Amino acid sequence: MRRFRLWTLAATLVFAIALTGCGNNSSENTSKESDNASATQVEKAAVEKKKLTLWFYFEGKERFDKLKTLTDGFTAQNPNVEIEPVYVPFADLKKRLSVGLAAEDLPDLVIIDNPDHAAYAAMGLFADITDEVSTWTDKDQFYEGPWSSTIYDGKQYGVPLGSNNLALYYNEQMLADAGVTPPQTWDELREAAKKLTKNGVTGLGISAPANEEGTFQFLPWLLSAGANYDQLGSPEGIKAFSVLADLIKDGSMSKEIINWTQSDVLKQFSTGKVAMMVNGPWQLPELASTVPDLKFGLTFVPKDKAFSSVLGGENLGVVKGDHVKEATAFVKYVVSPEVIKPFLQSFGYFPPRKDVAADPYWTENPQLKVFAENMEYAMPRGPHPKWPEISNVISQAMSKAFTLHSTPEEAAKDAQSKIDAILK
Template sequence: MGKWTKLAALIAMLALSAALFAGCGGSTKTGGEAKKGGKVTLTLWHYYELPPQQKALNEVAQKFNSSQDKITIKMEFLPRNELTKQLSIGMVANKLPDLVFLDNPDTPSFAAMGLLADITDKVNSPDVKKDAYYPGPLKSNTVNGKYYGIPLGSNCVALFYNIDMLKAAGITPPSTWDELRADAKKLTKDGTYGFAMSGIKNEEGTFQMLPWILSPGASFDRLDSAEGIKGFQFVTDLINDGSLSKECINWTQTDVEKQFATGKTAMMENGPWQLPVIKADAPNLKYGVVLLPKDKQYASVLGGENLSIIKGHHEAEAWEFVKFLMKPENLNPILDSIGYIPSRKDWAEGSAKLNSDPIMKVFVEEMKYAMPRGPEPKWPEVSEAIYTAMQECFTNQMKPEQAAKAAEAKVSNVLK
């Protein structure tokens, strides 16, 4: 049973339980509470667990609370899996926050369930300046052309390379698929692979595979197109060449970083969240970052969170906090604590901090090409089709064309 199906079953079961509970005189609680004098207290759920992240969130809450006397915002931490579980349960038990940070592929799922407020008119207003956002982050908040959130901050993946290894091989960082394949072959020797990526059988594997599907011009719902097949074929060829370890089917993105930091791979696909990890693991490693090599077009995959308002929960007051947060002086400390790039292109490209760092400058450039996973309410099932096909290719259980066609059949059935 897929994640979406299980979630639907859980909601149905909980709805019955909630109805029985209500019939016995039980009471429920909403997120926002109106206090004496008309002041409203709002709750925002998040899953940022590190002390610097929580400090930044609490400080912006205090700043907002001090800026006016109508609304109080409270930050509430829940572990990531618990947060999504409680949102599903809260829908039927009416125990919900007023605002929530969601991983960007989860926004369409909860919007389709009727949990999130439609804020299309607000996003389209001149105050938001939606055209200033990178297309990927903004698109990740949509279902059927309507907006159910606004981007908080973003990241993406690019190509890391070992400067000394490439220099010794007499090559420069690749910019095309043909160059990547040739360079990876040349760099594979003496226990070192030319390239590494995660091909694990879960969402993380899909996350790393998507750029190779998007670059030829395919999409998640056109996996069996010539372009989609080409993407699966290219990465499979890297494995068959011996340039990408067969063990990639077991690697997380953290495992890929370990391969790179220990000199077991010359190049890797990974994101900016690995920068402090590389610094700790290999402080003397000389490395650079370039855009992921392209086939037809540059492509990357979008990571990051969105901020959504819970439907029917003091939506007007919640939007006041959203407007306050979406000012660079209020948002940037939070993004810095998480290690995110602003989802607004003008803020990212105008950041002296980001653009003075040669590594982060590349990720800012890569954000132009970072596309969301979907957006699709049934993304978990789509993702399962993609990572299953990926593993079938990488382990030679199926030829890429067969695996891509089987995956598309599953996706088409999901999207009916």
């Protein structure tokens, strides 16, 4: 009896731990089952339809509806194919895909954050569609940055859906009061930020948490110095850490940036607590609705050697399975100019295609223009299958340097040795 109690306790402990690992996809499954049940009746009545699923992580009904116009539009042209968009929260997507790979429970299409594309291609999630796109004339229209993020090991695993990048927002009133012009270089930035820092306002705000978001915000600085993710320990790499650490030492930027998400940075800017911020175009609608009276300008992220930006955005990946042909057709349909243009506009995205980007909607608008011009310089992260690991090393080094626990040099050198170990 006593022994048995011992055993149950042990088992309970084990079970408690096992629970932490398993996701909560039960509700998801049941809803899918009921969908299937109703679908079978339709199938009996009409011709046999092919049902595909598309996983995405955009929040809100509005965005779901916009995606639905894409899938419905495709079905209108291809009545025998139906594509169902299924929402998976961003925080869960990577886990769901990994678990799905092991359990063979996967969608036919995934909208994926572009730096993660290569990792999942390496893990065998995506179908090789190199042959399908080789004869496709549209492919020459894509910018190099977004296009290369869909390629792994010389093979094509999807197409870019929409792009974005980062620019410098500045509060016009605060700059005018301090008598500074929007900074173009790192030296100008340091001076301007110093002058703008007073009465509880700090000069600059960026987002630097220890995750992909932080790495994303750091890359424009790193690239501008002339380094890339595999040259962190070079003099250029160290300089990129130093320029931001110096702003913190000056008091022109808060140490709290290591906890700020990009939305937190936006809040700081819209409430007038920071005079300048680095952020993306997706914040424009939010700014317009929460602080319509705020006068702000946009310019490139200040440069060291050259203006640089980082490529953000999502790709459409075709998942291995029975529906590769239909999924590839859908992908080509979505990125065709007449379909993608209204979609990108409604989503606040920038076109990954040059012909669409030439549209006056992006080139004439004074706010969007900066991001549109940035697309020329926007570099993808990686692409590398071990990007998530590399990214964590970079954002970790940022935390070390920005909390002033290490010198920029120590942080950069340490990160370099870790990245060398990952790349070897």
